[in-house]
Amino acid sequence: LEEGEALHPKGWHMDKVADNYLRLLKIDSLLYSARTDYQEIMIFRNETLGKVLVIDDDIQLVEMDEWVYHEALVHPALFTHPRPSRIAIIGGGDGAALREALKHRCVREVYLVDIDRRVVEACRRYLPEIHGGSFYDSRVKILHMDGMRFLENPPGKFHGILIDLTEPARGPAKELYSKSFYELASKSLTNDGIIALQAGSATFHEAEGFSPFLGYTILASLFPKVRPYLVGIPSFGSLWCFLMASRRYDPLRVSRRTLAKRMEERIVKTRYYTPDLHKSLFVLPRFLLESFENRNK
Ligand code: SAM
Numbered sequence: 001l002e003e004g005e006a007l008h009p010k011g012w013h014m015d016k017v018a019d020n021y022l023r024l025l026k027i028d029s030l031l032y033s034a035r036t037d038y039q040e041i042m043i044f045r046n047e048t049l050g051k052v053l054v055i056d057d058d059i060q061l062v063e064m065d066e067w068v069y070h071e072a073l074v075h076p077a078l079f080t081h082p083r084p085s086r087i088a089i090i091g092g093g094d095g096a097a098l099r100e101a102l103k104h105r106c107v108r109e110v111y112l113v114d115i116d117r118r119v120v121e122a123c124r125r126y127l128p129e130i131h132g133g134s135f136y137d138s139r140v141k142i143l144h145m146d147g148m149r150f151l152e153n154p155p156g157k158f159h160g161i162l163i164d165l166t167e168p169a170r171g172p173a174k175e176l177y178s179k180s181f182y183e184l185a186s187k188s189l190t191n192d193g194i195i196a197l198q199a200g201s202a203t204f205h206e207a208e209g210f211s212p213f214l215g216y217t218i219l220a221s222l223f224p225k226v227r228p229y230l231v232g233i234p235s236f237g238s239l240w241c242f243l244m245a246s247r248r249y250d251p252l253r254v255s256r257r258t259l260a261k262r263m264e265e266r267i268v269k270t271r272y273y274t275p276d277l278h279k280s281l282f283v284l285p286r287f288l289l290e291s292f293e294n295r296n297k
Contacts, residue, residue: 013025013042015237016058017201017204021204025059026047028044028045028046028047031043034122036116036119038172039116039171041054041119043126049063051127051129053094053130055171056166058167060166061096061130064234066235067096068272069198069231069233069236070096070097071100071270071271071272072229072240072242072273073100073197073242074101075273076244077194077244078107078160079254079262079278080250081249083159084104084159084194085106087109087110088161089113089161089162090165090176090185091163091166092112092162092164094123095112095130095132095135096134101160102134103269107139109141110140111141112135113144113145115145116172148180151181151188157190157193158189160194161185161189162197163176165198167200168200178218191248192246192248196244199212199216199241199243200215200240202230202238202241213291215241220245223247225245225247227243227244227251227282228242228243228282228288229243230285230288231281241288251282256278256279259278263275
């Protein structure tokens with residue numbers, strides 16, 4: 001194709017998974033699209049995948065498998081902690097990480113800090129099956145500000161900080177993929193607090209400037225216990241890496257029995273996460289183990 005020539009047919013969303021790797025998703029019905037002060041938002045329906053949220057051309061979530069991602073971001077960390085009650089979610093304007101965090105009965109207060117009010121407004125209106133009413137829970141405080149500014153002056157310390165941001169390549173999240181951001185996050189955690197983040201694709205990352213390995217190196221300079229983990233997310237076209245870090249707790253040292261007890265006491269219902277699955281999330285394939293080891297020699 002010549003430069004400038006249309007790459008994809010009208011009525012399709014072109015998803016760039018990586019350089020030289022594109023996929024097309026049919027826009028069966030367009031529900032919302034807007035250019036905000038920060039980014040471009042689009043919500044559409046695809047007959048096979050369900051509702052799709054796209055920001056700056058990047059798929060943020062797909063109804064078919066968003067629960068895999070959001071359960072993986074939230075539950076391993078919150079079940080590793082014996083009694084998480086104050087939580088902060090940085091980003092996460094779709095309300096799905098919020099939905100999962102609120103399932104834990106011991107959670108008394110959740111700050112949702114998303115820079116873009118219009119993402120929250122659009123998701124509140126067009127994605128009720130994703131947020132599941134979480135925005136209306138009385139335990140929730142929604143703030144529209146930069147996550148970095150929020151953690152510079154946080155309203156107290158948190159037992160859990162969950163980072164659910166857009167990709168670092170462009171847009172307002174760029175500055176938050178940095179050591180200075182994680183230093184602030186570390187200071188905003190209680191002594192036994194846990195941080196969890198989505199750290200990007202396990203296979204395609206170099207072009208983004210941030211990778212799970214860089215994230216690991218940053219966290220390992222701030223926390224004694226850092227654990228990478230992995231899930232497959234079909235709609236992201238890749239295996240996906242997450243990182244969890246804490247000064248006190250190691251997710252691999254919590255027994256299956258304790259996890260099952262916590263799950264029962266907190267009355268958490270899931271579709272992906274189980275106490276049996278918990279440890280297996282942290283068992284990495286050889287190519288990743290070697291990458292993490294090589295980066296940290
Ligand atoms: N699961 C997603 C993915 O694909 O990586 C992330 C979803 S969530 C919609 C990402 C949110 O991060 C967006 O709503 C965006 O407004 C928010 N965000 C980006 N930069 C931010 C910043 N500096 N501070 C707070 N929120 C930010």
